[in-house]
Amino acid sequence: MTHTKESRQQLRQQLRQARRSLSTTEQANAAKHLVKQFQDNLQPLLINSPSPKKVALYLANDGEICPQYLCEFFWQSKIQTYLPVIDNQELKFAVYTESSQWQSNQYGIKEPVATEYLSPHDLDLVFLPLVGFDKQGGRLGMGGGFYDRTFANKKVHEEPLLIGLAHNCQQVDELPIESWDVPLQAILTPSSFIETKT
Incomplete structure (x- = not known):
């Protein structure tokens, strides 16, 4: 399916404005509810497989939902946590x-300073930021394509889970x-966990 750049960009602007319009309190509450959604919906799916x-x-940047409470939950659970670093046109x-x-990348976003990096395909779970989503697993990002x-060559059922x-x-x-x-396998919001049909 082909769409004009303008239609995608217009939708991107509308959805970015919607998330930026959320108050500080709404942002904080949303971030806290992500942890409960993870515990109630995603953790049970992992019971019969090795823990991530x-x-x-x-x-978080530009009104994105903040995963910091999720991160703190993972730290407490002794799960290794990683952040993306831009490497040419990939992560x-x-x-x-x-x-x-910390250091800042070309977009002014902080990245961890490291001497060793993990390959994307060695991760178990990747939580992605997004501008928009649908129940089919579609993801609209900021437009950089990173x-x-x-994950261009990742098969749907291969790790990591996106x-x-x-x-x-x-x-x-x-x-x-x-x-x-690249389609998502699931979407986590403050009020729902959506498994996609991909």
């Missing part, structure tokens, strides 16, 4: 701890998806 040992998150992942040192290029994190206001009925858009 390597999980990637992100630092590699650096370990994230309370003592991480996650799409990083899970979008979003505010409820970021859901649409159907996204204008392009051939290069």
Whole structure:
């Protein structure tokens, strides 16, 4: 399906504005509810498989839902946590701890300083930021394409499991998806856990 750049960009602007319009209190409450949604819905799916040992998150920016409470839950559960670092046109992942040192990338977003990086395909779970999503697993990002290029060759049922994190206001009925858009296996919001049909 082909869509105009303008239609995707217009939708992106509308959804970015919707998430940026949330108050500080609404943002904080949404972030706390993510942990409960994870515990109630995603953790049980992992009972019959090895617990995730390597999980990637992100630092919230531009009104994105913040995964910091999720991160703290993973730290308490002794699960290794990673953050993305831009490497040319793709992402590699650096370990994230309370003592991480920081640098800023070309977009002004903080990244951990590291000498060793984990390959994306060595992760068990990746929680992705997004601008918009639909129940079919479609994800509209900021437009840089970093996650799409990083996971372009990943088969749907291969690790890592790709899970979008979003505010409820970021859901649409159907996204204008392009051939290069990598589908999500699930979406976690403050009020729901959506398993996709991908």
